[in-house]
Amino acid sequence: MILTDWHGVPETARGATLALGNLDGVHLGHVAVLAAAHQARPDLPLGALTFEPHPREHFRPDDPPFRLTLLPAKAAALAAAGAQHVVALPFGTELAAMSAADFVEIVLHGALGARHLACGPDFAFGHRRGGDVKFLRQAAEALGIGLSIVPHLADAEGAISSTRIRRLLQDGYPERAAALLGRSFAITGPVTHGDARGRTIGFPTANIPLGRHLEPARGVYAVRATLPDGRVVPGVANLGRRPTLGGDPISRLEAHLFDFAEDLYGQEVSVALVAFIREERKFTDFPALVAQIRMDAAQARTLLAV
Incomplete structure (x- = not known):
């Protein structure tokens, strides 16, 4: 199930444990965040929260295309990794202007009723990326929401990231990119x-x-x-x-x-x-x-x- 609005979220998608991030590519590092969300609360439905379009597409619309996965492919990859639903928040003027505090209070807590969250150490959100993982931990704890900070997954070449995968593809190494994507x-x-x-x-x-x-x-x-x-x-x-x-x-x-x-x-x-x-x-x-x-x-x- 793909949800593209935080207003009127069905009850089946509320009260979940959520993996947070842009999740472009749904690479092995993203899968690790999803797994951490599930391991922390295996009793809860497992979901993923992402943004569509990618915030970079909103803020820098003239940049060359850079996406590894568009929403249908992203949702399919997340489902293959265990997500029961994907919340793809519409990233536009309204969400870009929302403060980090309001994002946690209104979207994560109020609209989605999230019970546990998982993200990477560099996850940032809210107006001008005003919220970091330290802020998220404090805000979530105040609302009774758990949080797992998942270290970067790395190999001998360094941290696995969407940026690194993009570079490998642009340099003509699809097999090496596939090793980081898992497909x-x-x-x-x-x-x-x-x-x-x-x-x-x-x-x-x-x-x-x-x-x-x-x-x-x-x-x-x-x-x-x-x-x-x-x-x-x-x-x-x-x-x-x-x-x-x-x-x-x-x-x-x-x-x-x-x-x-x-x-x-x-x-x-x-x-x-x-x-x-x-x-x-x-x-x-x-x-x-x-x-x-x-x-x-x-x-x-x-x-x-x-």
Whole structure:
């Protein structure tokens, strides 16, 4: 269940233990916060509270897209980690102006009836991020709400964070990003019409706009696409601006699914980037591009063992 308003919260979503945060990507560190919320009060329903859009999108709307997960994918990942409901508070002028004290009193205590909270050590909230974990502990305690501060989960390279995962994807390391996410990074969106050029050479593609997703390194990837009915189909995809074909103003994902001939136009498809094969580059002519596509597809089949 996804709740997108704190007014009129159903009783089934009140009185829970809640994991707090932006939770972009729902990486292993976020899963640890969710687990801590449950472990502290296993007798209570388990929920997650996040913000939509991401506050950075509200305050810096001209920034390039940076999201690892949009709300449906975020909610699905949280549900897979045990959350029974997700509260996605609408982050706009009203919430941005709310003081930290009012956020705890009105939203967490009054509207949601939270019984226990869990967050990372750098969680900040309220007007101009006026509330930190020290303030949250004091305010929650005064209202009889428990709080678990969960240390950053780390590996040999340092703390696991959404920022670090974004950097790995932009540098062309989807496998390393997947190790921190606990699953492959995926771009989800509706399949749109392209110029059908791939169909003429035996490589029809499902075209998916990046939208608000982070743009990973441009190039060719071995991928696995999850269809609306749950089937997972391996394939090869190009992410970029097609310089050999004249260039596009914005990047897009073009996925060729192996041994697949069904019409996906208009359907929501999630394409997981499994392995980076090569950087995007401009070829001397179309036949050279076609020859490379055939090699890319063969390499993707090898990487995916299909």
